[in-house]
Amino acid sequence: MLSTFRILRRLSTVDPSEKLIFASYKWWSSNDALHPYTDVRINFIKNCLGLSGPKPFANMKILDVGCGGGLITERLARLGGTVVGIDPTPEAIDVAQDHLPTHLKDKVQYRNCEVVDVEGTYDLVIASEVLEHVNSPDVFVKQVADKAIPGGSVILTTVNRTIESYLLAIYAAENVLGIVEPGTHSWDKFITIEEFKELCRNANLDPQELKGWFLDYLRFKAFEVDYERLGYMCRCIKLS
Amino acid sequence: MYSDVLIVGGGMAGSALGCALATSSLFSKITVIDTTPIPKAPENEVPDPRCVTLTPISQKFMRSIGTWNLIEEKRRAGFKEMKVWDYYGTGSMLFEDSYGWVLENKAITHANMTRLSQFPNVEILAPAKVKGFSVRTGEVEVELEDGQKLTTSLVVGADGKESKVRNDFKIGAWRSTYPHCGLVCTVKADNKVPTAYQRFLKTGPIALLPFWDDYYSIVWSLPPLEAERLKKIPPAQFIEELNKALHDPSIVSFPVSTQLDAPMIREITTDRFSFPYALQHASKFVDSRVALIGDAAHTIHPMAGQGYNLGVYDVINLAHDLCEAAKVGKDPGSLMSLENYATRSRLYNTLFAGFEQFILWNYTDFGLIHYWRNANFSLINNIPPLKSLFQAGANGTYYVPSHWSWVSEMPPEEIPF
Numbered sequence: 001m002l003s004t005f006r007i008l009r010r011l012s013t014v015d016p017s018e019k020l021i022f023a024s025y026k027w028w029s030s031n032d033a034l035h036p037y038t039d040v041r042i043n044f045i046k047n048c049l050g051l052s053g054p055k056p057f058a059n060m061k062i063l064d065v066g067c068g069g070g071l072i073t074e075r076l077a078r079l080g081g082t083v084v085g086i087d088p089t090p091e092a093i094d095v096a097q098d099h100l101p102t103h104l105k106d107k108v109q110y111r112n113c114e115v116v117d118v119e120g121t122y123d124l125v126i127a128s129e130v131l132e133h134v135n136s137p138d139v140f141v142k143q144v145a146d147k148a149i150p151g152g153s154v155i156l157t158t159v160n161r162t163i164e165s166y167l168l169a170i171y172a173a174e175n176v177l178g179i180v181e182p183g184t185h186s187w188d189k190f191i192t193i194e195e196f197k198e199l200c201r202n203a204n205l206d207p208q209e210l211k212g213w214f215l216d217y218l219r220f221k222a223f224e225v226d227y228e229r230l231g232y233m234c235r236c237i238k239l240s
Numbered sequence: 241m242y243s244d245v246l247i248v249g250g251g252m253a254g255s256a257l258g259c260a261l262a263t264s265s266l267f268s269k270i271t272v273i274d275t276t277p278i279p280k281a282p283e284n285e286v287p288d289p290r291c292v293t294l295t296p297i298s299q300k301f302m303r304s305i306g307t308w309n310l311i312e313e314k315r316r317a318g319f320k321e322m323k324v325w326d327y328y329g330t331g332s333m334l335f336e337d338s339y340g341w342v343l344e345n346k347a348i349t350h351a352n353m354t355r356l357s358q359f360p361n362v363e364i365l366a367p368a369k370v371k372g373f374s375v376r377t378g379e380v381e382v383e384l385e386d387g388q389k390l391t392t393s394l395v396v397g398a399d400g401k402e403s404k405v406r407n408d409f410k411i412g413a414w415r416s417t418y419p420h421c422g423l424v425c426t427v428k429a430d431n432k433v434p435t436a437y438q439r440f441l442k443t444g445p446i447a448l449l450p451f452w453d454d455y456y457s458i459v460w461s462l463p464p465l466e467a468e469r470l471k472k473i474p475p476a477q478f479i480e481e482l483n484k485a486l487h488d489p490s491i492v493s494f495p496v497s498t499q500l501d502a503p504m505i506r507e508i509t510t511d512r513f514s515f516p517y518a519l520q521h522a523s524k525f526v527d528s529r530v531a532l533i534g535d536a537a538h539t540i541h542p543m544a545g546q547g548y549n550l551g552v553y554d555v556i557n558l559a560h561d562l563c564e565a566a567k568v569g570k571d572p573g574s575l576m577s578l579e580n581y582a583t584r585s586r587l588y589n590t591l592f593a594g595f596e597q598f599i600l601w602n603y604t605d606f607g608l609i610h611y612w613r614n615a616n617f618s619l620i621n622n623i624p625p626l627k628s629l630f631q632a633g634a635n636g637t638y639y640v641p642s643h644w645s646w647v648s649e650m651p652p653e654e655i656p657f
């Protein structure tokens with residue numbers, strides 16, 4: 001039993017077809033919905049951790065799993081954190097590396113690898129909008145949880161599997177509004193909140209704050225809301 | 241050395257932006273560079289004629305950054321109403337609630353610079369000169385004349401109407417001249433009252449702004465040749481012409497007769513200075529890694545006493561957006577952090593430039609337009625909602641956010657007297 005568990009933890013969860021999509025993703029295009037959403041994600045993390053002030057993440061070792069073009073990584077570094085950003089797509093890592101300003105170079109390390117390849121543990125582990133893109137999310141969540149120190153926080157965000165999320169997150173976002181690149185999401189990979197909580201508990205994570213988020217397309221601003229039928233964010237505590 | 245924001249120009253706009261950003265304590269370092277040394281505390285007994293009027297919003301802003309109380313009380317001269325009238329007809333406007341303050345430019349700059357030097361994370365380089373900028377990935381390298389090299393995420397051009405920042409970042413500017421230049425001086429008057437006066441003369445508007453004691457500041461806009469002449473004539477003759485400009489009865493009395501009485505000028509107490517005017521708008525107020533504020537972005541005719549106030553609204557809007565960006569770790573120099581400021585600033589600046597153009601056009605002095613203009617004046621004066629709209633526009637309430645990100649609590653309203 002224990003050995004199967006160990007093997008599972010060495011397993012790759014990367015879906016090759018997903019990798020292809022992210023190879024050409026325009027991460028820093030200013031009309032991408034990820035930017036206003038990143039405002040919300042950062043605020044959510046700050047609030048859950050009770051942080052404020054000029055360099056709230058100072059003295060924190062952070063792992064950003066599936067960092068893509070570095071949208072969150074760079075911001076956390078600007079907010080004082082020491083961040084390792086990893087992504088299995090080499091093109092994404094190149095984009096992130098090229099975008100990184102010189103003054104943040106000693107705060108950030110980008111690596112083209114999977115979560116299983118990361119050594120050591122972190123005060124804060126983030127896997128934002130990754131769950132809906134991996135094979136075997138159960139294995140993935142366990143691997144992510146493994147990287148957090150006991151009592152540390154794990155931030156997971158993903159998309160709910162509801163009819164609303166199909167209409168808005170896929171159909172409208174990709175085809176009508178054009179704020180997400182077509183083919184980015186597949187609905188059957190989305191995860192309901194019950195499934196999500198189960199995944200967390202199986203990975204020795206205690207899910208705490210859970211919030212939805214919503215994009216006001218006209219003002220291109222995102223908000224944290226109590227409605228979780230689209231996308232949601234959750235802070236979990238790593239149990240020892 | 242790296243700064244989050246590097247401000248070129250520590251004049252009234254640049255130093256104010258530095259104060260707002262530093263007050264938020266959201267930034268690790270702010271740098272302010274000026275070619276001139278930090279100004280000394282003003283000690284002059286006679287007010288300096290280089291002065292500005294502050295709208296209630298601009299005054300509230302100074303309180304929000306802690307610079308208002310750094311100015312000696314006497315030097316914060318308030319007025320409680322504004323009287324505007326016309327040489328030709330009788331249309332007049334009395335803005336009973338249009339209060340504001342008259343301050344010397346140097347008093348504002350000195351207060352801002354003093355406040356700035358109190359922040360440990362603000363670096364003031366003055367006198368220092370920028371040699372050039374080179375934009376790199378995610379930042380700008382700024383080289384000074386003395387060889388020093390600095391890096392920053394955002395360069396703010398607050399270096400006045402001939403902005404080097406604007407030129408070096410290859411941002412164009414659209415400029416047209418006004419048929420006026422400004423003649424300024426300080427005078428003493430009989431029976432001084434805390435009222436600001438503005439009269440539209442055939443040659444251009446003249447403003448009388450109340451300072452402390454018996455002093456008024458004169459801002460007289462008129463054709464350059466006429467300004468040169470008035471600068472040279474003996475003081476006694478100048479006072480005579482000044483009183484004539486303010487007191488000569490209006491030419492016709494239509495549709496109703498009202499004559500405003502301005503104070504009698506008795507003595508001229510400073511030299512007379514003249515300044516060229518220009519209407520200028522930068523083709524862009526922001527670009528990647530750069531933002532322009534104040535006169536570097538826009539200048540207008542000083543007739544409405546709004547030039548600097550529009551610069552303060554820039555500071556409020558930009559500082560607010562930069563603080564909001566800093567809270568979520570957003571790059572201050574990326575277009576995403578700057579575009580909202582540019583849109584807002586463009587709006588009120590175009591509005592004011594257009595409004596002034598409209599008034600100037602009204603004064604091109606042909607035929608029946610006088611009647612129309614005076615009718616307009618009377619109309620605005622007599623329809624309360626129209627007048628309050630007009631006043632709110634002039635007070636600045638519409639152009640800035642209702643809450644400012646660098647303070648946790650907004651300063652309460654304050655009215656002079």
Ligand SMILES: Cc1cc2nc3c(=O)[nH]c(=O)nc-3n(C[C@H](O)[C@H](O)[C@H](O)COP(=O)(O)OP(=O)(O)OC[C@H]3O[C@@H](n4cnc5c(N)ncnc54)[C@H](O)[C@@H]3O)c2cc1C
Binds near residue numbers: 400424545547550
């Ligand atoms: C006659 C007259 C009357 C006016 N009356 C009013 C009024 O009643 N109300 C009102 O609101 N406005 C008025 N204005 C307008 C007002 O004075 C200006 O809008 C205001 O001074 C602009 O401030 P600023 O900080 O943008 O620019 P400035 O005051 O021009 O400051 C620019 C600063 O940048 C520095 N600098 C320049 N180049 C460089 C460089 N290369 N490197 C580093 N530093 C540099 C300068 O030393 C200076 O300190 C009036 C203007 C005139 C001419």
